[in-house]
Amino acid sequence: MDKVLIAGAGPTGLTLALWLTGQGVPVRVIDEHDGPGTESRAMVVHARTLELYRQLGLAERVVAAGHAATEMRFWAEGKPRAALVFGDAGADLTPYPFVLVYPQDRHERLLVERLRELGVTVERSTTLTGFTDTGAHVVAQLRTADGREETVTTPYLVGCDGARSTVRHRLGTDFEGGTYAHLYYVADVEARLPGPAGEAQFALDGGDFVAVFPYDDRGLVRLIGTVRDERADHADTLRFEDIRQDAIRSLGVSVSKVNWFSTYHVHHRVSSRFRVGRCFLAGDAAHVHSPAGGQGMNTGIADAANLAWKLAAVLHGKAGERLLDSYEAERRAFARQLVDTTDRVFTFITKDGGFAEFVKAHVAPALLGAAAHSDHVRTFLFRLVSQIMVGYRDSPVSEGTAGKVEGGDRLPWVRVGDADNFVPADRIGWQLHVYGTVAPDVEGWCADRGIAVRVFPWTQAYEQAGLERDALYLLRPDTYVGLATKEATVAALARYFAALAT
Numbered sequence: 001m002d003k004v005l006i007a008g009a010g011p012t013g014l015t016l017a018l019w020l021t022g023q024g025v026p027v028r029v030i031d032e033h034d035g036p037g038t039e040s041r042a043m044v045v046h047a048r049t050l051e052l053y054r055q056l057g058l059a060e061r062v063v064a065a066g067h068a069a070t071e072m073r074f075w076a077e078g079k080p081r082a083a084l085v086f087g088d089a090g091a092d093l094t095p096y097p098f099v100l101v102y103p104q105d106r107h108e109r110l111l112v113e114r115l116r117e118l119g120v121t122v123e124r125s126t127t128l129t130g131f132t133d134t135g136a137h138v139v140a141q142l143r144t145a146d147g148r149e150e151t152v153t154t155p156y157l158v159g160c161d162g163a164r165s166t167v168r169h170r171l172g173t174d175f176e177g178g179t180y181a182h183l184y185y186v187a188d189v190e191a192r193l194p195g196p197a198g199e200a201q202f203a204l205d206g207g208d209f210v211a212v213f214p215y216d217d218r219g220l221v222r223l224i225g226t227v228r229d230e231r232a233d234h235a236d237t238l239r240f241e242d243i244r245q246d247a248i249r250s251l252g253v254s255v256s257k258v259n260w261f262s263t264y265h266v267h268h269r270v271s272s273r274f275r276v277g278r279c280f281l282a283g284d285a286a287h288v289h290s291p292a293g294g295q296g297m298n299t300g301i302a303d304a305a306n307l308a309w310k311l312a313a314v315l316h317g318k319a320g321e322r323l324l325d326s327y328e329a330e331r332r333a334f335a336r337q338l339v340d341t342t343d344r345v346f347t348f349i350t351k352d353g354g355f356a357e358f359v360k361a362h363v364a365p366a367l368l369g370a371a372a373h374s375d376h377v378r379t380f381l382f383r384l385v386s387q388i389m390v391g392y393r394d395s396p397v398s399e400g401t402a403g404k405v406e407g408g409d410r411l412p413w414v415r416v417g418d419a420d421n422f423v424p425a426d427r428i429g430w431q432l433h434v435y436g437t438v439a440p441d442v443e444g445w446c447a448d449r450g451i452a453v454r455v456f457p458w459t460q461a462y463e464q465a466g467l468e469r470d471a472l473y474l475l476r477p478d479t480y481v482g483l484a485t486k487e488a489t490v491a492a493l494a495r496y497f498a499a500l501a502t
């Protein structure tokens, strides 16, 4: 099998390479830079990303390397006004009921190392300069580290090449959206904080928005904020000392050393296509949005897992090319929804003017304070932010309903005693879950096709999670439910796979 060409070794490209390698698909990963990213842009890793990493046998390593934030504190007018405690809100929903603070540069290095352990080395200082889709394959031009021009043939090209994507430009897809007016800064500092190291802090009111993420027990802290007056016109020469420090100080943060400081503009855009023939876009190449909620990198990683099993299925001859269209159907729909939501939140956070300031200083903290005391609201917010709520009910490859679970849903996570229904999860492949009993012929049919069958003795906990006794839940390799059916027969499974094969 020829290698799938992955342009870009950021978190999206690296995760795609890991997921494809894990399914026996050979890859070639190139990046125009001479080493992994050194800027710790994305700070948070969400529960759904960790669940996808669990399938790579990587989640515990990432969790051990990061810093679990179980609480978010919101400040207004120099006072802590509301705290959202995630720990208990997510405890019954996922093995990872927290927001993991783990800077992107460290994260990327860990992914590169894991890939190397699997025998894949990222080809550095290698740039994709052009390509042609012949219909039968893609012919791509690369400029390699020693300045040579190289032509490669690949069955599929995936552009994981970031917001300025060459692949997207060459495909000529629209990148609809806009750019926010405010200038943002990001600073890596050493600082003393008012609260425990596990707390992230946000100041909503006053002239400047600021978010504070401690990510190391040695007092390393990431600050993200806005620069909103005439200083924003001098972005190139701006230093940390030039930004207004009131908001930072009002949080009780005392900065002793600045290790790194940078400014940036925030865009909100989604590509009009995620697939054109044999070429795909994933991660920032396909969608960019405000850092509100820390969703960008996590969304790219989820794109990668979604695309990887589909490419593997087609390349192994288990599914027809049409399956690849469901990548755009599923992931573009989510990206558009995400951009809209983060846009609304971000526009509110950064809005100027008397009324907006009043709402941010008085109304929002009161609402957040009330929300913090409602289990229902905290659970909803955790589900939203952690991306465990993401589903694909409208996808062309989602089918059926059994209990409250529909085709396209993430399988509800249920813990019974010391075990949970996601374990053993360190494999990527189709699984059939049955809660209750399964017919021997169904079991035999799956065994013949390499589909793992997992039967869980029925208990009330499954009913509470919305699962139906004795129904079939066919899980795709990314652990979303493909088919949910009360018709617990071989025929139901055979029909589903026959449709995928066309």
Ligand SMILES: Cc1cc2nc3c(=O)[nH]c(=O)nc-3n(C[C@H](O)[C@H](O)[C@H](O)COP(=O)(O)OP(=O)(O)OC[C@H]3O[C@@H](n4cnc5c(N)ncnc54)[C@H](O)[C@@H]3O)c2cc1C
Pocket: 007, 008, 009, 010, 011, 012, 013, 030, 031, 032, 033, 041, 042, 043, 044, 104, 126, 127, 128, 129, 160, 161, 162, 163, 165, 166, 186, 264, 282, 283, 284, 285, 291, 293, 294, 295, 296, 297, 298, 299, 300
């Ligand atoms: C300040 C800031 C804070 C952020 N905070 C968060 C957060 O808290 N949580 C979150 O989830 N996200 C956050 N993000 C967003 C996050 O950083 C991005 O979403 C993420 O880096 C996207 O990963 P990617 O792999 O898709 O693209 P990138 O990380 O941009 O990687 C693209 C790679 O492609 C390579 N490349 C480009 N062109 C070519 C070419 N022609 N040939 C070969 N290689 C090429 C580049 O060298 C690069 O390594 C933040 C972003 C910023 C700027």
